[in-house]
Amino acid sequence: MEEINVNDELAEKIKDDPFPRHLGIKTIKLSPGYAxxxxxVQDYMTNILGITHGGIVFTLADVALGIASNARGQASVAMSVTINFIKSSKPGTVLLATAEEIHCGRRTANYRIAIEDDQGKLIALAQGLVFQESK
Known part of the structure; x- marks a missing residue:
């Protein structure tokens, strides 16, 4: 029986995820508990002030959380996500979201998600709690 690499299988699913694909979100790296x-940022992703809409930043954090938490091969869904917006960004900026596992229990796991611009400046900081289905 051929062993399936969970991250290869997840990478294929990520490519087919319509909402992140529509926004142009790209996966740079994934490993168990990390993404x-x-x-x-495009012009249509801004708010009335001409800065990146908070929903776009939150979506990027949520996508990173989803990938990191599912990279263990255990189906996981977000239970709670909080975000603090620290700095604004504008169209043309490349945003990077890094989700890292803080704690992994039997049924829940906590993550820290940092969103930075392409200059390394912190744009937002989020924390997520996920529920993990039993194996």
Whole structure:
């Protein structure tokens, strides 16, 4: 019986995820409990002030959380995500979201998600709690 690499299988599913694909979110790296994704901010992703809409930043954090938490091969869904917006960004900026596992229990796991711009400046900081289905 051929062993399936969970991350290869997940990478294929990520490519087919319509919403992140529509926004242009790209997966840079994934491993169990870790994910890094990127997005180039487009003009249509701004709010009335001309800065990146908070929903776009939150979505990038949520996508990173989803990838990191599912990279263990155990189906996981977000239970709670909080975000603090620290700095604004504008169209043309590349945003990078890095989700890292803080704690993994039997049924829940906690993650820290940092969103930075392409200059390394912190844009937002999020924390996520996920529920993990039993294996």
């Amino acid at each position: 890094k994704v990127s997005l180039q």
